Amino acid sequence: MQTVQTKYFQYGEEEINHLSRVDEVLGAAIQRMGKIERVIIPDLFAALVHAIVGQLISAKAAHTIWNRMQDRLGEITPRHIAAQSVEHIQQCGITRKKAVCIHELSQLISEGTFSLDALSDLSDTDVINKLTSLNGIGKWTAEMLLIHSMERPDIVSWGDIAIRRGMMKLYGHSSITKQQFDHYRRQYTPFGSVASIYLWEISFE
Template sequence: MEIFKYGAKEIEYLKKKDKKLGAAIEKIGIIERKINPDPFKALVSSIVSQQISTKAAETVWNRFTNVIGVVTPENIEKVSLEEIQGCGMSLRKVGYIKGIAEAAISGEVNFGELNDLTDGEIIKKLSALKGVGVWTAEMLLIFSLCRPDVVSYGDLAIRRGMMNLYGLKELPKEKFERYRKRYSPYGSVASLYLWALSVL
């Protein structure tokens, strides 16, 4: 299993920059989060799991890979809408997945070259695809491309984690941005801890 890698350098930096976050890191310890280094597969997987439980997503994904085989744009293109829908997905989701495969085949999105782009360029390119929002693109930046500095304002759990950490009743965007800048350039590591803090 591949995980999002970070270590002493990131931890020491965040502790120095933010005492409260530092104390939380100390208490929680190292967090191991699984990554999927294939951005095409990671994006399709995130569409499959949209708005359903983790367990249901796993079942649907297993059926999907049984039908498709290796998850590549070409293999998705070969299989009919009905066959994919039969895995337990809505027609709309299947449409999104087919659209992502078409974008890869046509070269509209070159998944192999995403790493050459900035975070902002990747978000812009991916969120132009149907069914892919900014949040989905940001999650791909962390859990596929392992970008070091992503803190998603669109992620409810991250905002809740921040509010829990600092004892806030509300979190205006300006305040969020202030914290986000404080964590930079290791925002993704801060995000891992904010997720953990969101369930307290």
Template sequence: MHIFRYGQKELKYLKERDKALGSVIGRIGMLQFEVIPDIFAGLVRSIVFQQISIKAATSIWNRMLGHFKEISPERISSATIEEIQNCGLSARKAISIKEIAMAEMQGELNLSELRNLSDEEVIRRLSALRGIGVWTAEMVLIFSMERPDVVSWSDLGIRQGMMRLYGLKTLTKEQFEKYRKRYSPYGSIASLYLWRLPPDL
């Protein structure tokens, strides 16, 4: 299993920049989040996790791993949409995954190129694909590419984490941007802690 890599340098920076977040980091310690280095598999996983509970998504993902053995363009492109859907996916998600696999196999898409692009360009290219939005692209940036500075406005858990951390009843885009800039250049590490805020905060 690959784990998102970070260390004391990033934590020291975040603790100095934000006392509230620093207190949480001190209480929780180091976190372990699984990373899928293969961009195609990571993209498929992010599609699976769109707009459903983590528990349901994890169950579907595990069924896909059990059925296909390998989440690769070759394996998925040769599957029928019904076969993909039978793992628990909606028709929309199954079609999206199949189309992306086909595009990669036919050379219309080259996901390996994304590693050489900026975060903004990765988001632009991926969100041009059917079934892929900004949130899905941002999750690929964090959980496949290990980009260090991603804080997703599109992620409800991130927004709720900020509201709890700073005692806010609502969160405007301006407030979000203020915190995001405060965490930079280690926003992804801040995101990990916002997702894992202790319940007794």
């Protein structure tokens, strides 16, 4: 089995102290929970495939499929995945739509038509715009890449159900509006990604 390299999202006292200062409720949760280690995938292509796999399914299901992909497909690189058939990719347990998306993406990158490396010089908004111009990639997928590979510091995704659920649990809401969400998101700036890491954890408690 070819295993994609991972590491933990880098953050420390500066981020924790800031969030605790601007939001006492979140600060109390951080103190209670201690440091949360969030696994990320530094390789942009592998991280993007991982995010596509995770679209609209549970984290547990995504984890199972991701392990199966690494086991059956081998290297998660543009050239290697482009050489696979859509059917073979789909047999790892994903929809045909996702398999087509991953295959097309692999071809675009291996041919040099689309450069993932060029994203590192762009703003968060421009990264999202660039990625969402591709077939099968929406804003949530782009935001997951920003956090889980590029380690951008200030991403809080409205499109992520677990983050919204974490906010509702943390602040005692039975539902949450976009306006309420944006209020909290602005409060977390410039360290929204660390807030997201805690909100994910809270949502599954």
